[in-house]
Amino acid sequence: MTDKKVKVLVVDDERSLLEMLEIVLSSHGFDVFTTQDASDALRILDAENPNVIVEDIRMPGMDGLQLLRQIKDKRPLLPVIIITAYYTDQNTVEAMRLGAFDYIKKPFDIDLLRTTIERAIRHSELLSRREEQPFDTPQLVGVSPHMQDILRLVRRVAATDSTVLIVGESGTGKELIARRIHLDSPRFNQPFISLNCAAFPETLLESELFGYKKGAFTGAFADKKGLFEVADQGSLFLDEISEIPLTTQAKLLRSIEEREFIPLGDTAAKRVNVRIIAATNKNLEDEVKAGRFRKDLFYRLNVIPIEVQPLRQRRDDIPALVGHFMQKYNARFNKSVEKIEESALKRLIAYPWYGNVRELENVIQRAMTFCDGNILKNENIILQPSIQKEQFEIPESFNLEAHQEEIECGYIKEALRRAKGNLQEASALLGIPLRSLRYKINKYRIEYK
Incomplete structure (x- = not known):
């Protein structure tokens, strides 16, 4: 400021x-x-x-x-x-x-x-x-209480130099949050370096992180800076941190604790001032219990945890994101799409979005590509069947009828909340006749205002 x-x-x-x-x-x-x-x-x-x-x-x-x-x-x-x-x-x-x-x-x-x-x-x-x-x-977009809490947390965290661990499903915007933390921090005019830890085998990952000296291995014809050195005075974002091999985890832990590292083939340590922001789509505590992730590294990374909910748990954000992406692709494609059909928007709000915000952006980008007028229509919205294996796992003492009742109750309550108790609007949201909605409300004894 x-x-x-x-x-x-x-x-x-x-x-x-x-x-x-x-x-x-x-x-x-x-x-x-x-x-x-x-x-x-x-x-x-x-x-x-x-x-x-x-x-x-x-x-x-x-x-x-x-x-x-x-x-x-x-x-x-x-x-x-x-x-x-x-x-x-x-x-x-x-x-x-x-x-x-x-x-x-x-x-x-x-x-x-x-x-x-x-x-x-x-x-x-x-x-x-x-x-x-x-x-x-x-730009982090969201009107839901969850996203507003994250925005407040990002602002507070950015002012510190603490290590941050961002946890959430793929596509929820973890790197976007990391970039926002960096840009709101005193390091904003220094490098922000991003590394996907899952993209490299163990030997290459070490050389990417720490660099190497000429002659360190066959093919090392010149010195190469590692990303720790490149990110000096800035921020290093380690995405998919859970995929780092255990041997590399030990070296990473030392580099974070001591703020220094030794390039491959060298004997002298180099000191750096780097803020670490890590992200994962896995439960690292479970990974620690399974022996795949070091407990000491987990505690070192988990100084300030930020958990990002999947998009299907914060559906209030979907209209804001749709409008944001419409603006983005209007500018990129030189179009002037002014609105989205109500029926199309309802489909987007109801869809489970297992690919999260990334999937929503791809759907809007594709829809904008094929939209010929100034209204985004239902026919422009192409949603892929989104099936997860976990949906069909059968737990012990499972009762299909009770599970079905629970799902129906949940959707009906959410529709009534969105429609502010208006049965006609709620039945339209659910895509069922008004008579059927009344029957289910009485059957499940659902209270509403």
Whole structure:
């Protein structure tokens, strides 16, 4: 963050909220401008040149989405944070497609808004400093409580120099989180080096990590720097850390503890100042028990653990991600797809996403490729059958009817929650007749409001 005061423009038709935000944000050092009128917000935008805008969606006259569209026409890289009590999946998609930086539901925690503003400013500074397209700078997208917790944790962790272990299924965005930690840290202008530990056999992995001297082995015709040395003063991201062989784990542990390493074929140690961020899609405690991972290395890495939920456990993030990817591929493919059909969005929300965010991005990219108009249609969305072996394992004392009842209850409760108790909407989400939904609610004695 620069020493110059950050200007924040807050646009909301609720006067009491504006007064509260002006007092609180000013106390945190921001230069705050407020208005209840979207047209007046455009005047302030031109006159005061704010660094970030916080705006509501529902306002009289010009609404928040129309305002967002005009702001982006004038200042494409200006971060805009949406705050609203009227959350809908389509509004989320539209806001993110138009380029909103984040989307926060009311009522919100003021610390969440403050940290989101700080993230937005850092993101904007990175874009202007690196002079690149917005999507080359990692942006964590998510409105679910889980993702908001991760964003807060990333901000706090980044300010320290502690080792971080990120755990989550493939495709959940572990490297994106690692990059965000690096860019929010004091090391942001130093190297961020990424290594997939599963991509190298043992002998090659050691030479990649620690380098080698000329003549260390057949074919070593010149000295080669290892990634520890290349990442000096920066961050080294070790993905799939569980795949490192035990012998290499011992050398890695020493390098992390002593902050030094010995290149292959050398006798002198080299000192480095590197922050280690590791990631895995396995339970390392189970790997330790099985004898495949060193206990001392696990404790050394697990200083600050970050567990990333699979996308199917945070479905509230799907509309925001869809809008984000629509914006990304509109820019990349020079298209102007403006919205997604409701039925298509419902399919995306209901899909299990065993490939997580990576799979969702691939689906949206493919859909955008074959979309001929300005609406992403159901027919453009191609979802592959997603079957996991674990689904068909039969535990002891298994009862198929009870399991089926549990699954049905779960989907019905989730549909009722999303539809805010509206049976017609809930039956549409589930793709079953209203009469069938009523029957199942009575059968399973499901309470709803």
